[in-house]
Amino acid sequence: MMRHPLLAAGLLLLSGLGLKGQDISGEGQLHGNFQIDMQSYTEDSSIGATKVPEYVLMNAYGNFVYTKGGFTAGVRYEAYLNTMLGYDAKYNGQGIPHKFASYKTDEYEITAGSFYEQFGSGLVLRSYEEKTLGIDNAFNGFRIKGSPYKGINLTGLVGKQRYFFDLGQGIVRGVDGEINFNETFTKLSAKKTMITIGGSFVSKFQADKDPVYNLPENVGAAAGRMNIQNGPFAFMSEYAYKINDPSSDNNYIYKDGQAMLVNTSYSKKGLGILLAAKWLDNMSYRSDRNATITNLQINYLPAINKPYTWAMSNMYPFATQANGEFGLQGEIMYKFKKESLLGGKYGTNVTLGYCRVTDIEKKQINDTIAISEPGTLGYSSDFATMGSNRYYEEISFEVNKKINSSLITTFLYQNISYNYDILRGMTGHGMVYAHVAVADVTWKMSKTKALRLEQEYLISKQDHGNWVMYLLEYSVAPKWFITIWDQYNLGNDHYEAKNYLTGSVAFIHKGSRFQVGYGRQREGVICVGGVCRNVPASNGFILSISSTF
Amino acid sequence: MLKYVSFAIIVLLFASCDKVQEPFLENHSQNIDTATYVKKVLIEDFTGARCGNCPRSHEKIEELGELYGDKVIAIAIHSGYFAIPTADYPADYRTTAGNELTTFFGVTEYPNGVINRVQDAGQYLQAYTAWGSTVSAELALAPELGIKITNSYNSTNRTVSISADVKFLTSIDEQLKICFYITEDSIVSPQTDYSLTPNKVDNYVHMHMLRTAVNGTWGESLPLASYALGETVNVSRSYVLNPVWNENHCHVIVYLYKESDNVILQAEEKKVN
Numbered sequence: 165m166m167r168h169p170l171l172a173a174g175l176l177l178l179s180g181l182g183l184k185g186q187d188i189s190g191e192g193q194l195h196g197n198f199q200i201d202m203q204s205y206t207e208d209s210s211i212g213a214t215k216v217p218e219y220v221l222m223n224a225y226g227n228f229v230y231t232k233g234g235f236t237a238g239v240r241y242e243a244y245l246n247t248m249l250g251y252d253a254k255y256n257g258q259g260i261p262h263k264f265a266s267y268k269t270d271e272y273e274i275t276a277g278s279f280y281e282q283f284g285s286g287l288v289l290r291s292y293e294e295k296t297l298g299i300d301n302a303f304n305g306f307r308i309k310g311s312p313y314k315g316i317n318l319t320g321l322v323g324k325q326r327y328f329f330d331l332g333q334g335i336v337r338g339v340d341g342e343i344n345f346n347e348t349f350t351k352l353s354a355k356k357t358m359i360t361i362g363g364s365f366v367s368k369f370q371a372d373k374d375p376v377y378n379l380p381e382n383v384g385a386a387a388g389r390m391n392i393q394n395g396p397f398a399f400m401s402e403y404a405y406k407i408n409d410p411s412s413d414n415n416y417i418y419k420d421g422q423a424m425l426v427n428t429s430y431s432k433k434g435l436g437i438l439l440a441a442k443w444l445d446n447m448s449y450r451s452d453r454n455a456t457i458t459n460l461q462i463n464y465l466p467a468i469n470k471p472y473t474w475a476m477s478n479m480y481p482f483a484t485q486a487n488g489e490f491g492l493q494g495e496i497m498y499k500f501k502k503e504s505l506l507g508g509k510y511g512t513n514v515t516l517g518y519c520r521v522t523d524i525e526k527k528q529i530n531d532t533i534a535i536s537e538p539g540t541l542g543y544s545s546d547f548a549t550m551g552s553n554r555y556y557e558e559i560s561f562e563v564n565k566k567i568n569s570s571l572i573t574t575f576l577y578q579n580i581s582y583n584y585d586i587l588r589g590m591t592g593h594g595m596v597y598a599h600v601a602v603a604d605v606t607w608k609m610s611k612t613k614a615l616r617l618e619q620e621y622l623i624s625k626q627d628h629g630n631w632v633m634y635l636l637e638y639s640v641a642p643k644w645f646i647t648i649w650d651q652y653n654l655g656n657d658h659y660e661a662k663n664y665l666t667g668s669v670a671f672i673h674k675g676s677r678f679q680v681g682y683g684r685q686r687e688g689v690i691c692v693g694g695v696c697r698n699v700p701a702s703n704g705f706i707l708s709i710s711s712t713f
Numbered sequence: 714m715l716k717y718v719s720f721a722i723i724v725l726l727f728a729s730c731d732k733v734q735e736p737f738l739e740n741h742s743q744n745i746d747t748a749t750y751v752k753k754v755l756i757e758d759f760t761g762a763r764c765g766n767c768p769r770s771h772e773k774i775e776e777l778g779e780l781y782g783d784k785v786i787a788i789a790i791h792s793g794y795f796a797i798p799t800a801d802y803p804a805d806y807r808t809t810a811g812n813e814l815t816t817f818f819g820v821t822e823y824p825n826g827v828i829n830r831v832q833d834a835g836q837y838l839q840a841y842t843a844w845g846s847t848v849s850a851e852l853a854l855a856p857e858l859g860i861k862i863t864n865s866y867n868s869t870n871r872t873v874s875i876s877a878d879v880k881f882l883t884s885i886d887e888q889l890k891i892c893f894y895i896t897e898d899s900i901v902s903p904q905t906d907y908s909l910t911p912n913k914v915d916n917y918v919h920m921h922m923l924r925t926a927v928n929g930t931w932g933e934s935l936p937l938a939s940y941a942l943g944e945t946v947n948v949s950r951s952y953v954l955n956p957v958w959n960e961n962h963c964h965v966i967v968y969l970y971k972e973s974d975n976v977i978l979q980a981e982e983k984k985v986n
Binding site: 217247251252253254256327328329330331332333337367369372373374375376377378379380381382383384407408410411412416418452453454455456457539540589590591592689697698700 | 729730731732733736737738739765766776777780781793794795816819820821822823833834835836838839840842843845846847848849850907909910911912913
């Protein structure tokens with residue numbers, strides 16, 4: 165483990181790479197940001213919330229980045245004292261898990277320490293940070309990026325991945341190359357069609373000490389991609405292949421994995437069309453074969469549905485099934501022109517979306533081996549086959565309409581079919597069918613003052629039944645946001661009616677944001693890779709402070 | 714220059730793939746250990762009756778038991794959300810010791826386990842699929858202590874008298890703590906199992922269930938902070954069994970761990986009666 169990456173990088177800069185005397189001139193600058201989230205927890209038997217022995221829990225971090233010429237160095241201090249409910253308690257504690265130094269010239273860039281990286285769309289490698297989800301799989305090691313010729317970009321990296329305040333067992337090695345034909349070949353530079361192709365290879369190493377299985381210690385994955393753009397048309401595709409990688413995720417089967425991703429779009433003023441397809445087979449890829457939930461993921465398998473910010477839209481969220489899924493998505497956006505029949509004075513935006521995700525066809529290898537039996541090849545599958553089990557289906561229709569200079573509205577209808585058992589890794593719940601309707605009306609009372617009313621309904625005969633939500637937000641731009649919302653679960657034969665009322669006040673001043681609130685949050689259970697986590701219901705005060713400098 | 718470097722890297726990387734051919738399972742020849750004391754390993758399995766993936770960790774304990782015999786000692790700790798009793802799962806198997814261990818190790822996902830309280834990447838907790846590796850690594854170590862348990866059970870007052878003789882097989886210069894736990898086997902009550910339809914198993918046989926920590930969750934310190942090779946210590950405790958427990962299915966587990974880093978040096982198990 166690198167105890168002093170800053171020092172190590174500094175020494176390298178001065179000696180080994182012969183950078184001495186190169187340009188790190190100019191004014192040095194320090195930038196950063198921090199965020200503190202705290203919540204108190206009180207007992208509330210009506211929603212099943214419990215108190216915590218600490219009374220108050222806190223998640224906080226601060227980034228400090230120093231730049232001088234081509235030189236950048238930074239640290240992130242994080243503190244989880246103790247970890248807020250809903251996040252992994254393995255975070256408990258504090259320290260500096262993220263520290264790096266990098267040097268950049270026109271030709272190359274070298275980074276020592278922690279860094280984030282993505283190859284192509286991420287099918288074989290993507291490290292990123294998403295604090296609200298408790299995800300941070302940053303690499304800690306060395307990375308070199310270079311451009312030996314114009315239009316050609318190469319990246320090479322070796323590192324271990326962040327695991328809470330330490331690093332995971334596995335070593336990840338990766339290279340990626342990309343060529344932009346229009347930049348590389350002068351003949352093509354004036355052409356309207358832009359073509360980029362790229363390829364990646366990633367290999368992970370983890371020792372095999374397992375007494376039961378004979379495990380591969382080096383597991384490689386490769387991917388190729390091509391992006392074409394011609395005026396309003398865009399085509400993006402990536403294919404990835406991974407060799408035998410028995411893991412907690414795939415139940416220790418030795419089958420190879422495959423993934424295919426295709427996105428096409430057409431967009432011009434007032435019209436946008438999007439078509440996407442995704443096929444995944446046994447593509448979970450982590451630097452520790454026993455890692456679970458979101459820990460130590462090397463690759464990223466995107467979800468194919470359209471993300472919404474509405475609470476009721478996220479009641480039954482799709483979750484990518486790395487062990488196998490076939491997804492299709494289509495979306496049409498159209499703007500009715502101003503002064504037309506449907507456009508009115510300001511024009512009207514409408515969006516029609518559809519997506520469907522099913523399983524893939526998995527066949528038994530022979531009569532004696534059950535599908536996905538540990539210690540076997542698991543099953544056989546043919547490329548791009550669609551199974552008969554539906555995981556998720558959604559039809560959505562959205563209208564954005566400005567009625568007059570002070571009234572802006574958004575309406576959304578969604579019809580969701582949600583395979584609860586598959587998407588939450590459980591059994592016994594079956595399918596959930598839900599209708600979601602949202603009406604969002606913003607009334608601009610004056611240049612700075614606005615009142616926003618959000619109404620959301622979720623109608624379902626399954627699971628917890630029907631939900632109603634009202635949200636009222638009064639804002640005095642750019643300083644004050646006062647919000648109160650109520651989520652009410654009407655209940656059914658299995659669940660009692662429950663009410664989740666929350667209010668908050670936010671104040672923004674010169675890049676800093678202060679927010680205090682009080683309310684209730686509902687519970688949830690989610691299972692990934694053979695383990696389940698309960699996000700408990702809670703009742704308490706929240707305090708959130710963030711700032712950038 | 715950069716071109717050649719990147720070419721070299723690519724060549725190096727493509728070499729790093731291990732394609733494993735069948736058989737995928739390791740071949741084992743059981744070694745019978747004839748020494749007086751052998752290294753044993755303690756698995757603390759965090760579980761719950763409503764945890765649908767937890768039977769997989771129970772199976773893993775059984776699998777390791779078949780592989781290593783009585784060198785593997787297990788404690789099933791029912792705790793957290795999935796152990797909260799409901800109308801369908803009325804039994805409450807949570808214990809004070811279990812709850813304290815759950816908080817200490819930071820268990821938020823189930824199933825989860827701790828093997829001899831050794832850490833990997835700064836964490837005690839390991840998914841059950843990783844247990845095999847850690848158990849085999851721990852068992853490969855030479856025993857530093859030997860424990861001999863002698864139980865005598867009085868059925869009239871349901872009292873078990875436990876006597877543990879600890880023998881030092883090497884000299885140890887740091888404070889050790891000794892814990893006495895009681896577990897119960899063969900408790901039949903419902904368990905959720907996501908691999909079955911329906912997922913509620915009414916007659917599930919719960920094994921290794923933690924019932925109590927006789928001398929507290931963290932045990933007690935040995936009288937001295939330093940012992941030489943060959944020295945012995947005796948620690949004795951007695952405990953009145955709860956009337957609900959079946960004394961014929963109860964075990965006493967004794968383990969010693971280092972106060973400095975919590976690592977368990979040795980564990981032993983013996984039937985109460």
